[in-house]
Amino acid sequence: MVRCFLIHTVCPVSALSAGESRVLYSRVFGPDDGVLSERHRELSPEERRLLQKEKVAAVARQVRSAVSLSREASGRLIVETMPGEENLALQDADCGVVRLRAGDPFSEETSALWLGVQSLGFTLVCEPHENLLLAEGTLRNLTRHCLEHLHMLGQGSEVLLKSNRIDVLLSRLLPHGQLLFLNHRFAQSLEKEVAAYMAK
């Protein structure tokens, strides 16, 4: 099962300190990590939400760090692409996976797969025993849809103001955090549904 999906900055943000990342979208799946672990049973729902937000922020920070180190090592220059060039942006994207140790931040070990598209990172945190090949494909697919449907290569803020589109995308391609084995026909069928929703 996928623990969470996030979209966050991987570039420097003036309002934040150097290593911080601004989370633009986050969706956590499944029973709350806090409920499952002994330590957090006594927390109030408010504290649990806070804890969850902080865990998501911790993931974003670690991925941000991984992305910048990876880009530094590869020496590749980030090329800005125009709206309409989503496929190119995706092709140029760097990718990798961060091992998140047990307790940092989730109670068990997880793997955070990331795609760095220019100044933003798209991250999928997977539980152990997850099919990472499938997760990688799903992440790429999700990212492509987000870039297209939210016009993310432009200067707009639709990722913030039209987040319900991402919710619907996730409900089809990653229902309740479940990765799906979709061949191109199944995927097409789901994508038609999504497109129909977006058109409204």
Place this chain on the structure above:
Amino acid sequence: MYSHASESLIKQAREIQVSELQKFYSRLMKMLQGKELGHDTVDSLQRLHLILSATKYTRTLPLELQKRFVALLSSPAEQHQVLSAAVLRETLPLTGQELNYNHQLNSHAAGLLLSQVGRTEIERLSLLLHYCETCIYKTHHIILQLSKKLVDWLRYASVMQGVGTSSGGFFTGPRSRQPVPIAELDGSVSGDFFTVLCVGQGFTEDQWMNVYSFSMLRHWLLTYHSSCSTTVDADDRSEVDGSVVSMVSATSSSSRLLPPKERLREKAFQYCQRLIEQSDRKAHKKTDTELQKACLVEAVCILDCVCVEDASLVYRTFPCIKALFGRLSSELSYARVLLPIAQFYLNHGEIAAVDCENVWKVVFGRFPTELFNDPFLAHELLRFLRLNLESIELRVPQYTRYFPNLLKFLAWDSPAMVDDFVDLLPSMVTTGTAVELLHTLLDLPCLSATLVLQHRSTCLPISEPVGRSFVSLDAFRNPSFRGLFLFLLRTEAGSGDTMDRLSTLHELLVEAADWPRVTQCARTVPVLLHVFFNTIVTIADEKLLAHLILVMLERSSLLLNIPAYIKEIHRVFSCHLLRLCKLHPSLVVNQSHELLEFAGSTANVYSKEELYTHVVWVLGEYLSVSCDSRCSVSLITSCFEALEAVLFEITSSAPPTGKVCPAPKVINTLMSALAKLASRSHDLIPRVSLFLSKLRTVTRSGSVAWCSDEEDLVAIVTRGEELWSLLKAPGVAQSVLTPPPHVIAPQWHRDTNVALPLQLRALTSLTHSQ
């Protein structure tokens, strides 16, 4: 991509005033009263979501508004469901009363339910499968029911294509079409049951459930078929006669008689075998080829699961896995599929008495060589090692020989891999390969540079003129240096501890010192060295430790020239030299020749100050009869003379050009060492006293060329005086300077009571007449 506008939107959302927010809530309340919700309302709902999610602190909605959202969850319009679920996710959950779902649950409401309340696994999965059914009652029969459903969906889904969903427009054919069978990914008609790798124009409901069921099958098997979930067995057994179960589990024909769990296992087995066969077909689309790979991984993992549950299935499964290995072992693009296959071999190879040698040759020998730059493969391979370490150490003893190859993952992408190697390195440390491993770790930045060169070499054609001067790239392609690089790129240990022409290699790679990949790698080496030494002290004998000390001394000047790197390595060496000598004091006498050679070289004071200080300290501390009976007077004398010479030299002239003055610590350590040695061989005391009195005289006349700071000079002189007065009482001196073990054993709770400086100060004040 990320604009100023977005940033300011978030800022606004976070800083919204309470009064403004209350107004917004009331406006929303009015908007939501109406039956139809227009675009304005949708936009406002979206803004509300942004306001709520932009901050980590929870904002409470007014109860009326919250209830309105709960009602909106069951709206027929999906947009309303999505938005209300999104908003409710960001606020505090309501108590059970309000979230009472007796009616149909849509996916978004279900998701909300799952995230806010701690539902059990079984409910989560049932909700996933049954969007429309109410299964929210806690009973173990649900597992049985769902097992049966899963079997139906996996094995008996329709083999006819469904009607195309939005097939309006161009492709509206006559309604009374013949039902068309499903097809394979290569276009041929399907000859067997429906799976995720089958296509059609449209899909039936049970075909969808086939996809969902397979997608969660492994999770289901792991959760409900593991040995701890035995509560349902009683019900299983009641369905079938006990004796029949054991007989039929080995065969596939009479599976209808099997209890649900076994039946599901059998169907899962068949499904996976079919997937493996289907993956051999050439798919028309690239995304489908990728899906085939993912299916192979999943199929092998599930087969592994079911074989763990029921060992008798191993015999039926192995031929298939073996054939798959044979088919894919030479295809690098299928490398990630080979890892679950390796897992299968590891888990079941012994039972089936299958030779796994080839598998490990590919996994340890080939993958790191060819695919060191694939971050996903690296992650999965190292995780495979971590999770199966015990088993691998037992069944694949040759694993420890492959460290030169495995370290390539680290050399290429250190930040991502260092964590895994901190966990794995101890398993790679053996007494047989320890020296080679130490050399390999020290040369990781060189390996990193080499991999970069190898990568560039394959990307840049040879004839193309390179813009910047790539001396290293030319060297890499030069046949006379081939041997050096080939040694670094070796796959297995055992062909030699290190190479002869290390300094040549370092010269060739001098420009690599500021390549980011190389500097990132260099930063991780100290960490790994600590892990190495921490492990080696537990298994090495004195002979090996002596050898390691020699390696440290030798390599201290043979490192790739990255200044911060060299300094850090010296620091690590110092720390562990101290530790090793403390554990085995006789090492100092054993290796006195090499240690003296190091300590007697004045150049080392300036270029390797930290390490030098520690070498001098261990000489002073452990070169004594009480540590090793072979320590002779002549040995002590020759050590004394070597150190004395260096001390004279560094305190009589300015440092050589380009070097800084030696730190007071070096000089103090030298003086202390001389004093300690003299206290063991009293003939030497006059020589020390002479030096110390000369030191006092010289420094009284003002500043000196070899010490730039006045305070430092004072510290040195003070220490000199303390030692001088201590040596006036030779008998006492020895026990003060080198306390016998029972004195330094922790009988006191606070070390500061027995600290040497304090003792000296006390004695000085006692013995000083003025």
